[in-house]
Amino acid sequence: MPIKILMPALSPTMVEGNIAKWLKKEGDKVTYGDVIAEIETDKATMEIESVEEGVLGKIIVPQGTEHVPVNSLIAVLLAEGEDTNLIDDFITKNSSISLSFVTSPTSSEKASINNVGIEKAATTIHPPAVTPTNSNSRILASPLAKRLAALKNIDLSHIKGSGPCGRIIKQDVISYSPSLANNTKISGVQRNREESRLVPHNNIRKIIAKRLLESKQTIPHFYLSIECSMDKLLDLRTDINKSLLEEKKIKISINDFIILAVAKSLKLVPEANASWLESATCYYNNVDVSVAVAIDNGLITPIVRNADQKDIITLSSELQNLIKKARENKLSPEEFQGGNFSVSNLGMYDIKNFSAIINPPQSCILAVGASLKRPIVQMDQIKIATVMDVTLSADHRVVDGAVGAKFLAAFKKFVESPALMLI
Numbered sequence: 001m002p003i004k005i006l007m008p009a010l011s012p013t014m015v016e017g018n019i020a021k022w023l024k025k026e027g028d029k030v031t032y033g034d035v036i037a038e039i040e041t042d043k044a045t046m047e048i049e050s051v052e053e054g055v056l057g058k059i060i061v062p063q064g065t066e067h068v069p070v071n072s073l074i075a076v077l078l079a080e081g082e083d084t085n086l087i088d089d090f091i092t093k094n095s096s097i098s099l100s101f102v103t104s105p106t107s108s109e110k111a112s113i114n115n116v117g118i119e120k121a122a123t124t125i126h127p128p129a130v131t132p133t134n135s136n137s138r139i140l141a142s143p144l145a146k147r148l149a150a151l152k153n154i155d156l157s158h159i160k161g162s163g164p165c166g167r168i169i170k171q172d173v174i175s176y177s178p179s180l181a182n183n184t185k186i187s188g189v190q191r192n193r194e195e196s197r198l199v200p201h202n203n204i205r206k207i208i209a210k211r212l213l214e215s216k217q218t219i220p221h222f223y224l225s226i227e228c229s230m231d232k233l234l235d236l237r238t239d240i241n242k243s244l245l246e247e248k249k250i251k252i253s254i255n256d257f258i259i260l261a262v263a264k265s266l267k268l269v270p271e272a273n274a275s276w277l278e279s280a281t282c283y284y285n286n287v288d289v290s291v292a293v294a295i296d297n298g299l300i301t302p303i304v305r306n307a308d309q310k311d312i313i314t315l316s317s318e319l320q321n322l323i324k325k326a327r328e329n330k331l332s333p334e335e336f337q338g339g340n341f342s343v344s345n346l347g348m349y350d351i352k353n354f355s356a357i358i359n360p361p362q363s364c365i366l367a368v369g370a371s372l373k374r375p376i377v378q379m380d381q382i383k384i385a386t387v388m389d390v391t392l393s394a395d396h397r398v399v400d401g402a403v404g405a406k407f408l409a410a411f412k413k414f415v416e417s418p419a420l421m422l423i
Helices: 086-094 107-120 143-151 170-175 203-218 231-246 254-268 312-327 401-416 418-422
Strands: 003-006 016-022 035-040 045-049 054-059 073-078 184-186 189-191 221-229 274-276 281-283 289-291 293-295 298-300 341-345 364-378 381-395
Touching (some): 035 073, 054 086, 143 170, 203 298, 221 401, 231 254, 231 381, 231 401, 254 312, 254 341, 254 364, 254 418, 289 312, 364 401, 381 401
Parallel strands (some): 289 341
Antiparallel strands (some): 003 073, 035 045, 184 189, 221 381, 274 281, 364 381
16 A cells, blocks of 8 residues: 655644755655655755655655645655556545645745846736747646746746646746857847846745844844954864874864853853843753854754863864764754854854854854954064954843953953863
């Protein structure tokens, strides 16, 4: 008997997701534990594994489909040798949720299309000027695909649909590239008629936009900056790495020391380890530090749990593993949900200083710049030192200026006397 493959709930808050990619195609053999698809949730892109064995008989929801409800039928698995003729009847009996989400635009998508129309010229949208050669043939396309094609002046008869029954969906229109015959030659240079392109927002980008907009609109940010001399820390890091390399262990980074310094500082200044709630301020006993990591689809913040209780080697190993999993979209929800305090380090991009946006419901984020050599005054003499700029963004409802200053003073002490972090 055919087996249902349903859209899984990959987090407690997930109600729908996007089919980012099918990693198996119809007719492929599937064994227990095989990764069959990549699903975009509101937090990350995650892989789903098969819990059954058989042959992938039918993919019902194609890749690129958005807003697929949890527990809706997305594919059918057949036992090896099972008759494929059973699939249609099985789908009819078991697909209790309409597949209208595959082709129908949501209200937000309608708004985005309307906005594009306003930006183009604020004129009435007309259908494509070119009609199919065979006037009797009907082109199967979703309403959103038709509107996008009209905006981009694309003839739908030139596009091959990837939706059910060859239906043209939004992604087909977005991915369409006209041939050189459709290019216009201006002043001896080949120019494409398209002056822009629409790239749909993935779920990660949507949630980043929502949370950061909410943060800037509802959290009263204030900023404190300080300079830290890095020479002693760099010397200590060199000595430790020499020893670790001889033992063929991991290599400690500057970022590892920064995370540890933040954790130790939060332990000394617990008033900064807090969140604003409507009825009270929540002060955390544990020190869980979120670390901003750039990934292909946007940004994610894996968490080093109880960072203040870890030695530098354990912390470094754990952080490297989290970063690797983040870039491979393999983080589990508990590895990126939560956290008390965030660190965003752009030093590797030679950014001298910047101000970061608070990651709600947290109250603080530390923006870390590059460690650069610069002249400083010591004992009335000008010397060259390696200096790092850091800027604390704080929620003034929770963290007052004096508390922020105490935290940065503690952080500076640990960075400039790094041996204190190791005892």
